[in-house]
Amino acid sequence: MGPAMDEVTFKSDTVLSDVHLYTPNQRHLMVRLNGMGQPVFLSQFKVLWSRDSGTNSGAEDNGPRHVSTQEAPPAGSGSGHSHEDLSLQAGDDITIRERLSVPLDEDGDLDVVRRPRAASDANQSEPARDKVHPMILAQEEDDLTGDGAQKSCPHSIIKIEHTMATPLEDVGKQVWRGALFLADYILFRRDLFQGCTVLELGAGTGLASIVAATMAHTVYCTDVGTDLLAMCQRNIALNSHLAATRDGVIKVKELDWLKDDFCTDPKVPFSWSEEDISDLYDHTTVLFAAEVFYDDDLTDALFNTLSRIVYRLKNACTAILSVEKRFNFTLRHLDVTCEAYDHFRASLDSLEKLADGKLRFMVEPVEATFPQLLIYERIRQLELWKIVVEPAA
């Protein structure tokens, strides 16, 4: 955990997403405590709609935007400047310069604090790709809820309530970089989502489902745990204006990969009706999941759930999975390894080799060359994998 955490008391077993790490810890907009007494924060994610990405009918379309590459102040710089946690957004440069509260030296010059060079930056011969870092914008004092931004461009802002640091079992309450990466791909592949029924596994705060619902007809947004699903449901309500004009419906449902089937007990919150299950099997053509490969048992469980569902679907389908290749030093290997990622890749291999005469799984990596419409650091370790599932010939 980085220096940003110095001023906040987090237990040693908590994890913090990089998406939130770059936000300084002063004056976060804490909106409430959730059912477990955890502080809930509100962040806004701006979508830079462009002509290339197709336009949301209600979105203002100012043509393709350029995404600023200005670096965020280092986490926890604690500079006393009035950074707000709210927006990871970029718009016109002038607006950004006017609104960004940045450190200045004695002469009033911009004092740029450079991010330490990452090991992954070493290979300078690789083609340069636009790197986009989250930036912290100063909010107007009277606009702490972000209503100003929301009013001026309501179709460009996704509002997400989340917690800031959680124990591992609650990681779904944060937004992960892979969700933003996946959301970018969803926006790029409108053809795949337009008017379709789609299913997200391990949706967490629901950001990728919310983006999918700007195009899809029905999104089954699934995860586990009443508290998390309630938070997700709330985020969907906060962003209902994005889907409303498009006839999109998001249904938040419990789907626990460790259970053999859907929960249909009407007394259980977020359980499935028989109609929902039939609709899912009859119409789903896309499944997607972001950042769900961090524990080998859960990865196995997710692949089992994925298989169980696709074997029951009426139609051929595509699964899209985002993963961040994380390196850890392990005492067992006395080396830096990426075991969770390796296990994910092995699971993909097994799926591809499956030859049961019923379905064929074609696995391929997706190059990260699609446009970036959300603001996050598109690091090389972010990967997207596509699995096309068709009846075996």
Ligand SMILES: C[S@@+](CC[C@H](N)C(=O)[O-])C[C@H]1O[C@@H](n2cnc3c(N)ncnc32)[C@H](O)[C@@H]1O
């Ligand atoms: C790292 S979070 C990713 C959340 C979200 N997709 C994102 O990228 O922001 C992993 C997600 O997997 C979910 N998950 C973990 N175990 C699960 C299980 N057994 N069944 C369903 N979802 C599970 C967690 O609740 C959490 O939302």
